[in-house]
Amino acid sequence: MRYGRSSEVLKDVAFTLAPGSFHFLTGASGAGKSSLLKLIYLAHRPSRGRIELFGHDVESASRNDLPFLRRRVGVVFQEFRLLDHLSAFDNVALPLRIAGMKPDEYRDDVAELLTWVGLGQRLWAMPPTLSGGEKQRLAIARAVVNRPDLLLADEPTGNVDHEMALRILRLFVELNRLGTTVLIASHDQDLVRRSGMPVLHLYDGKLTRHSGEARAEPRAAPRPAPRDETPQADEQAQFDLGDESEFGDDFGEDEA
Amino acid sequence: MSVATEDPMARWKPAPLLPRDEEREFSLHFVVAVLCFLACLAAVAAIGADRAASGWARDIRGEATVQVRPKLGETGSTAAARAAEALAGVKGVTEAAALEKEKAEALLKPWLGDAVLDDLPIPHLVTVRLDPKAPATAADLHRALSAAGIDGDVDDHARWLRDVERAAGLVRWIAFGVFVVVAAAAGAVVAFATRAGMAAQKDVVEVLHLSGARDEFIARVFQTRFGRLAFEAGAVGALAAIAVALILKLLGGQDGFTPALPLSWWDVTAVSPCPLIAATVAALAARLTTLRLLRGWE
Ligand SMILES: Nc1ncnc2c1ncn2[C@@H]1O[C@H](COP(=O)(O)OP(=O)(O)O)[C@@H](O)[C@H]1O
Numbered sequence: 001m002r003y004g005r006s007s008e009v010l011k012d013v014a015f016t017l018a019p020g021s022f023h024f025l026t027g028a029s030g031a032g033k034s035s036l037l038k039l040i041y042l043a044h045r046p047s048r049g050r051i052e053l054f055g056h057d058v059e060s061a062s063r064n065d066l067p068f069l070r071r072r073v074g075v076v077f078q079e080f081r082l083l084d085h086l087s088a089f090d091n092v093a094l095p096l097r098i099a100g101m102k103p104d105e106y107r108d109d110v111a112e113l114l115t116w117v118g119l120g121q122r123l124w125a126m127p128p129t130l131s132g133g134e135k136q137r138l139a140i141a142r143a144v145v146n147r148p149d150l151l152l153a154d155e156p157t158g159n160v161d162h163e164m165a166l167r168i169l170r171l172f173v174e175l176n177r178l179g180t181t182v183l184i185a186s187h188d189q190d191l192v193r194r195s196g197m198p199v200l201h202l203y204d205g206k207l208t209r210h211s212g213e214a215r216a217e218p219r220a221a222p223r224p225a226p227r228d229e230t231p232q233a234d235e236q237a238q239f240d241l242g243d244e245s246e247f248g249d250d251f252g253e254d255e256a
Numbered sequence: 257m258s259v260a261t262e263d264p265m266a267r268w269k270p271a272p273l274l275p276r277d278e279e280r281e282f283s284l285h286f287v288v289a290v291l292c293f294l295a296c297l298a299a300v301a302a303i304g305a306d307r308a309a310s311g312w313a314r315d316i317r318g319e320a321t322v323q324v325r326p327k328l329g330e331t332g333s334t335a336a337a338r339a340a341e342a343l344a345g346v347k348g349v350t351e352a353a354a355l356e357k358e359k360a361e362a363l364l365k366p367w368l369g370d371a372v373l374d375d376l377p378i379p380h381l382v383t384v385r386l387d388p389k390a391p392a393t394a395a396d397l398h399r400a401l402s403a404a405g406i407d408g409d410v411d412d413h414a415r416w417l418r419d420v421e422r423a424a425g426l427v428r429w430i431a432f433g434v435f436v437v438v439a440a441a442a443g444a445v446v447a448f449a450t451r452a453g454m455a456a457q458k459d460v461v462e463v464l465h466l467s468g469a470r471d472e473f474i475a476r477v478f479q480t481r482f483g484r485l486a487f488e489a490g491a492v493g494a495l496a497a498i499a500v501a502l503i504l505k506l507l508g509g510q511d512g513f514t515p516a517l518p519l520s521w522w523d524v525t526a527v528s529p530c531p532l533i534a535a536t537v538a539a540l541a542a543r544l545t546t547l548r549l550l551r552g553w554e
């Protein structure tokens with residue numbers, strides 16, 4: 001893909017995310033991590049190549065179908081993109097409102113989820129009054145409240161200290177355990193190594209894959225909140241993973 | 257004393273998705289209110305004019321004039337008196353009276369002056385009052401005159417009537433035109449404000465969009481905001497127009513503002529649909545603008 005008339009940011013990228021997998025997306029600043037995520041959450045269209053999302057070819061999907069695909073993808077934006085005029089509670093409720101749910105159906109879930117990410121005391125706080133770590137967790141809560149099949153996070157530990165980064169990583173691992181496919185863009189090498197998860201590395205517009213080597217803290221190591229406190233714990237089966245979460249970005253061909 | 261602890265969760269209602277933008281909204285409020293005020297005044301004026309016109313038309317329709325040509329050896333007054341007698345018996349005529357010479361002269365004096373009046377053959381006229389429910393036609397009157405052996409011309413004022421009716425129709429069309437122009441202006445203003453609002457709230461719109469909101473959902477957000485605003489502004493404009501109309505009526509005394517613009521107390525309620533119409537126009541404009549802009553996004 002490219003922006004305007006500039007040279008191509010991504011040119012040789014082909015990969016598939018298996019349902020329920022956990023990957024890091026690494027690469028130097030400016031390598032195109034955010035751009036790749038934008039392609040997946042359908043904020044951009046590729047200038048060439050093919051993207052398949054949950055078994056649907058994105059290019060041929062009708063405009064009316066795209067919102068429903070987007071609802072299955074939770075996104076933690078690099079700059080959070082919280083709505084500053086809405087409380088933490090309203091921010092998290094947003095995707096559910098968009099999905100057409102009634103307040104009575106999600107009121108308790110939203111409160112529980114906010115408690116799960118450690119914001120139980122800040123339900124009615126406005127985003128501008130939150131700290132960087134709190135905003136980050138609020139953004140994560142909003143991204144997962146609709147139980148997406150795929151969770152994308154862009155530098156979710158970029159603005160927080162090491163302690164908070166580990167807490168956030170634990171949240172993602174827990175979500176992944178509940179069935180969500182996770183892809184995290186990060187240049188925090190230490191965090192990536194610690195997680196031991198497989199890595200997709202971007203360099204010069206090309207993507208290479210490295211299998212994760214289990215190191216100091218393997219997958220099971222982070223001890224998240226007890227399961228029965230998590231809102232999704234008893235509803236794992238509801239994650240619909242029947243169809244493949246699949247991306248076949250093939251930018252290797254000549255430009256059309 | 258025990259105070260029940262209030263649970264904010266129980267009271268929680270989804271907050272409006274668009275932040276308030278007091279400054280922009282105030283100007284928009286003002287402009288829409290002014291437009292509604294003008295539209296309402298036009299409506300009230302049109303009603304008054306229509307009422308005046310139909311009053312005149314009723315008067316004209318209720319009258320006819322017959323000009324009698326006396327036969328040889330008969331004075332004009334006798335001929336006129338005979339004609340009046342014949343015409344009074346016609347069905348659809350309530351009253352027929354010969355116009356006295358003095359009266360006819362009085363009618364002509366302002367136009368011709370004293371000097372020429374004596375030399376002038378004054379036409380011999382019979383004024384006929386017609387039954388407004390079933391007026392006799394000119395042909396009926398003619399037939400009655402011929403039967404009585406009187407020579408004369410019947411003028412049922414049809415030409416005047418046509419003129420008045422044409423004028424009333426024109427007033428109606430002008431009022432309608434003013435309404436359409438004002439509504440279009442209101443729509444354009446709201447479309448403009450929607451575009452500005454969407455630009456100002458691009459962050460919000462993008463987040464909604466990326467969170468899987470359909471265009472319809474986003475359009476509804478703007479449509480509701482601007483529809484509600486226009487409803488309020490429409491009410492303000494309509495109330496202002498009512499106030500002006502009532503002042504005119506009170507100043508004009510019991511018979512309404514003037515005979516030219518008679519208004520009844522009830523006429524002012526004609527502006528009551530204004531808030532709803534304003535809300536509809538604004539909501540439609542906001543909706544179409546939002547949908548068009550969103551479609552241009554990809
Ligand atoms: N909206 C944009 N318009 C033009 N160029 C952009 C835009 N966003 C990113 N780029 C360019 O694309 C390249 C990749 O950026 P990005 O995907 O943000 O990289 P990363 O997230 O890995 O730091 C950079 O050279 C950047 O300047």
Ligand SMILES: [Mg+2]
Binds near residue numbers: 033034035155
């Ligand atoms: Mg980036």
